[in-house]
Amino acid sequence: MLGRGTRLKPKLFGPNSPVDDKTEFKVFDVCQNFEYFEMNPDGSKDSAARSLSQVIFENRLQLAENLKSDEAQGDYGAELREYLLTLLHNRVAGMNLDNFIVRPNRQVVETYQSADIWRTLDTERHGELLNTVSSLPTEAEPIDVLEQDEELALRFDQLLLTMQLALVERTGITDTQQDKLLRIAEQLQVKASVPAVGEHLEWIEYVLSANFWEGVTLEDLETTRKRLRLLLQFIKTDEEVGVVYTNFDDTATYNEGNELHHFGYSDDLKLYRKRVEAYVREHENDLTIQRIKRGQPITKLDLERLDEQLFEASGIQDMTAYQDTIHPDKPVGLFIRELVGLDRNAAKAAFSTYLDDTKFNSDQIQFVTTIIDWLTENGTMNPAQLAKAPFTDIHFEGVFGLFDQSAVMRLRDTIKEIERVAFGE
Template identity: 35%
Template structure:
């Protein structure tokens, strides 16, 4: 009979098209299942009143919610905007219960897989604990705010308080006093409550900022009028060619958007679109102008290079 002599091709067709059982369902991705595990441990910690375990797993959820901010253009992530924002606030956790945690699990479990693997700084573990003996230990205080939460709050504060005296001075390229810098440092530290000084220091280190003033200006940018005033000598120089004037205008554009600009950026796009060899060739015969431009950039950065205190 034909069924007793199955060819390799027929066997492959049976394997691919027939062999699967009707009850088979595709498995969830590992990220969703690991998030389920974290949610379960949160629920267990809540039931057992284990504040240490609860705080550890809570921080993992908050970290993931913060990372999802960068995926807000994805419709599924956008739908959970309210929940993602809420879980990053301490108030949401103060009155949480098992039902809320289960709702959290169901609504976020399918989103964590959208994160790039390099973004997943959260580490899941599933080790079997071995209890050897029991001894009393001092309780290790857990931070109330993660670095990602703190950075988000700082960025929001700076965005919404550009009329703050010190921030305004930074934007308009006015000199800052030591008192100005110390006041700004205190204001941003207070955003992180008792962990503020440590969180602020970590934030500056993560962003490679040489000072707080540098970091703040890099976020709020420079006022365009202030940047134009700083380079007015070149913008009004009628001896410069249109491309040379455009080069100076691009410096103003960059400072307006970014607040700070290392001199080596003048040898990179978008500046090299005017001349591939950079300002030295673009300003051939006007070496004094190039030197003055570099000096002006250095002058703009003076006063924001050193940390307060």
């Protein structure tokens, strides 16, 4: 990035030294490259987006793994798992070992081209398939005419796969996923005059009915996937899609120059803080940091030692400047807690009394669960937050609308005690 223009040279501008010497240069780092490479000396990691085929491979593998131990899905769960593994094996079996992308992983691919190994997938093999095999190209022919690899069909496969995963993992199908499938069904319904669509009209209307969604099952979703995936080609024609023309005017912005003392160091010392935050996240398994995260008692001596480690990691030469920059308005324990959050189990233990459904109603338990979510994410909380969003979304008066005065005070004291522990003893 820096070349000949940054070289200094005597008498560059004339015969008289030092008046004609080149003694300085300016670098206009509008995109903050110095700061970036100071934090990432090896550059960025490959962040190429995964292909649709790779995502589908990974989701099918995950769904098959989940079904392996999910007895609740019964015989159909086992049948679907067998079919998913057949699809995955077919894809790997069709990989050309002479392909220049496949060739470096030839030994791994050959292993999974055997059908038998798919019956005994363990954690190690699962990881190998995800990390090495899933992204490789294939020349496999579909195992069935209904499984052709068309772009729109593959996107539909991905939608239905995420819904199946949501059912098995019991996270629930989202409104967004449901709306997407309903819109597709509605668009197909109006294409009933197309013979291929008309053949499945009864199922399309079933998908649009409330009965389908009241007790939707894995089998319902898989049947929907197989029946409708190749029909999406009839939804949008070139005329319906049309052409979109844009004509945007660029707006130029200008940054004022700043004196550059050392490459990568900005005057406001933001980079130093980023270094410290990166150090904390990379060393979350450090015993002291773990105790802070879990809300366990910690000594001031431990906190002082941790602060010294952060000081060294920051690269700041002066301890006073370090404290003024990194955590000027809070002790180091609280600073760490806000970065790493509070362990969820520790938060639940602190508020366990309020999670008893024999003593508290559903709104009260939801309110306390929201406190736990907040502390897990942010590490600390100002008790005044209990009278603000998101708590007022549960009751418009916040904590005061759900708990009596004594309970409010106990909740406040618990929150303050969780914070106090991070100060050290």
